[in-house]
Amino acid sequence: MNVRAVLTALGSAFAIYLGARGLVWADGMPERPGLMVAMVAMYVVAVALCMFADARAQPRTTAVIDEEESISLLTPGPGGPARLPLWACVLALLAAVLVPNLTVLALTADGRSTVSGTWYVGAIGLLMAIVMVRRRPWVAWGGIVLLAAALVVWLGPLPALALGLVGSTMWVLAAQLLVNSLDRASRDTLRLSQLQRAASAWRAAQLGRQRERRIQVKRALAVAGPILARTIEQAGVLSESERGEARIAEGQLRDELRGARLLDDGVRAELDAARRRGTTVSVLDEGGLEGLSDSELAVIRAELTAAVHDAGSDRLFIRASTDPRIAVTIVGRSASGGSLSEEDSVDLWREIPRPV
Template sequence: MISVRQVLTALGFAFTAYLAGRGLYWTGPVQYPLVMMATLGLYLLTAWLCLFWYRRPTEADAGPGDGIPSPERLPAWACVMALAAALLAPTTIALAVGPNARTAPYATWAIGGIGVLMVIVMVRRRPWVAWAGIVIMGVESMIWMGAIPALALGLVGSIVWVAGTQVMIVLLDRAALDTAHLATLQRAASAWQASQTVRQRERRLQVQRALVVAGPVLTRTVASGGELDEADRIEARIAEGRLRDELRGPRLLDDDVRAQLDAVRRRGTAVTVLDEGGLEGLDEKSLALIRSRLADTLRTASSDRLYIRTSPHERIAVTVVGRSGAGSGLSEEDAVDLWAEIPHAVDDDR
């Protein structure tokens, strides 16, 4: 598929070749044909290097704040060649054709040729070089031809080409920045929508899980008119604990941990599970090891109250604190009968 760059490059090649061809179509005497040919060769070499020279972009090529990759920008050595062509072409051609033919078409091609070259330089992100080349070429053309003939024979057109190209480049850059901004907003909107979809799915799963856990208890409560026996009260208390666990610490739970939490609550222990962060970057294997260690800790716990919290600490993943002796006159410090810390890197051979 033909790209826009390929089309513009082909147009630039055609224009430069056409203008150089005008310089070869001599309809009058040329005093120094070799100088004329050398000037044409220098012009074509410079124009085509500026037109075709690109290098492969790298990761460090993003422009600082303007979004323009530096491979598009003309290298400094090519800028020097372009300015040299603008400086030499009007003078060498005027000397080569002689004073009587300086306004002939095969002598005035340099005005349009340097204009096209500076358009290429402008497109390659060197505006100051392009305008410097136009000024140099314009001054020399006026010196050799006179101000009015130079303006009438193409200088005005070259100035208009370069100015129009600069306006087009500015507009294209603004359009590119607007497009990039819109793309960023679209990505942000898509990410927000995806996060909302995930949250809705999680809420649906939590509601379904709540119905599974609390549904039978609620059904029996309604059927009995609120008159529950001791076994039903225990089931209601366990169901409430399950719901709290699912809401407050879902990343700590698997089937084994849920079973142990139920067993602990059936023994009369009050359990609080809180996910306070610290598990976000762990993979599923690490989470499974942490849950397994937590289930082992719960299996041997005999405290009256258990507090299970995740930890943002860089080494500790979960802390389990058990307290007993409430109402026995013991101090708060003495009431702690279980303290277990589960690290992030759990040893499989624990």
Template sequence: MISVKNVLVLLAVAFTAYLAARGLSWTGPVAQPLVVVIALVFYLATTWLCIFWEPASTRSTPQTGAAGAGAAAASAGADGDPKALAEGIRGPVPLPAIAQVLALACAVIVPSAISVAVGAASRTEPFATWYLGGIGALMTIVMVRRRPWTAWTGIVALTVASMVWMGPLNALALGLVGSIVWVTCAQLLVFSMDRAARDTSRLTRLQRAASGWQTSQVVRQRERRVQVQKALAVAGPVLTRTVAHAGRLTDADRLEARIAEGKLRDEMRGPRLLDDAVRAELERARRRGANVTVLDEGGLDGVDEEQLGVIRAQLADALRSAASDRLYIRTSPDERVAVTVVGRSPSVGGPSDEDSVDLWLEIPHPGRA
């Protein structure tokens, strides 16, 4: 499967292989060719390990890939293209400690090994100075893998070794400056990508919050429209008759107005307690003259529709047998009790006495009683 990550990995491998291949293009005598070959193999193995190696704990996590980011770093060093690191915005994962040690060992050993192996007369030849760009590319990969201290330590080691073996001016002129610039650009790119990732995450949270607020407003508007429609359905006929009779209502009209008012209060104060059976029993109680109060104060939060159906059925049965003059129906904060129904009526002693409680019913939560 061709992807940006795979392309960047291929570019990184090809770029580092090209730098190493320069070390085999001997145009002069080489005192110890075997040492050169061993140094090249060690460099390539370490570099490709830093490109491909991800901790086992992160392989199952969806990532754009540390390898792709490392490859981007190597290739970005050559052409300065910041898009090469764009895939690392959700990665890359930090380089494991063993790979860091190998990278530092490579930065320390390879320059000296190559300089000794080619001999003093060939230390400024292209086949002997390839390590300036090679170690720079390796440290760029290490930087992208979020190990800045290791990367800069490797650059310091490269600087010291190259200046010792070929002199400060030759080292700076033959590629040391470019390696330092690569690592610096890689650090700036990683910082910029991390900042972009943070900004993206922040904008995503703000967008979700805005979407949630907008959704809640839409839901509230829908609920208000539903409530207005219910209010019109209940109170519309009463208001129409009131207007038609210029406010002169009969006793039957006044009763219908009180019942309509009660229905509207029920829908606003306790909608989760209501179904058709409960509404019918509440209307029946009001028509016989009872004063009914329904309050849902949050005691039914988290109760599913099936449990609500059981609670409503028990409430309708309780209202069907109630004969109290005042009925108080409210949800309960108790963990076991869902709804409390209290009925009060005037005591036999006379109107001066307090109403007596003639109904007390606690409807339990289904499955919690």
């Protein structure tokens, strides 16, 4: 049984008890018993409506951490928090005005300060506590003020305090403190769950980066390991072909470090073939491919593979663009007139668009 069910059961039991007190006339028959019964009935109806009348609830799926929008364990509704409807607030205030005053009018002068004659003091206090739990604090305190005014007018200040006004006020205050405490606990729990999700996401991202670094290290060892071992064995004295392999291995390592998201087996094979043809290749990823799915990256890599395969330039510059429309830019330059700085040395310009 949850907190809401327990509090609902307790509130219902207290309301029935207090209503029964108004119908048990052990201290003498009231002057207007019909009016007394009507006030008890009005009170019971007001309690029932304030306890069970529902307002539009905030869905759980859109819960927001906010001072006014926190998940509550007390209020009814599928998602909470459900504030008491305005019409029910008006009924509660109407009960706070009519029940004390008409109950006093239904009693004799001697019966107004008896146990059965002051049943409405605790009854209105309980009703306002329910209103407080239903997130209408100003209405609840307004009802207590109306109750206090009626008691002071009919009984006087000191008798009003002695006959239960202090207890009713404490009920409403305790209800407000309870609601505020549970709201604070709900907000803290929600914040903690968000922090846990953020920590889990961060840890998952770190594990992904660690796996990616391990894969890159393995590739680096596979590419550069043999030529490094050969270099050590030969004390740095390498043949011309071995120097060429070392340069190719260096380029492959740079590709893995500077543009890993651009690479797959097909792209690596074409870059290796281009280098063996004598082409100088530079690959750079500036973060422009972040957020793309694996299928979108596969499309971009396939176009990049075809572009490198068809390229005949002396130098290839491949850059992952941060432009919102262009994913990868490929520039090829060849010697023209003995200088690569001339404008006509650019013989390839290709842009791979981002997948739509």
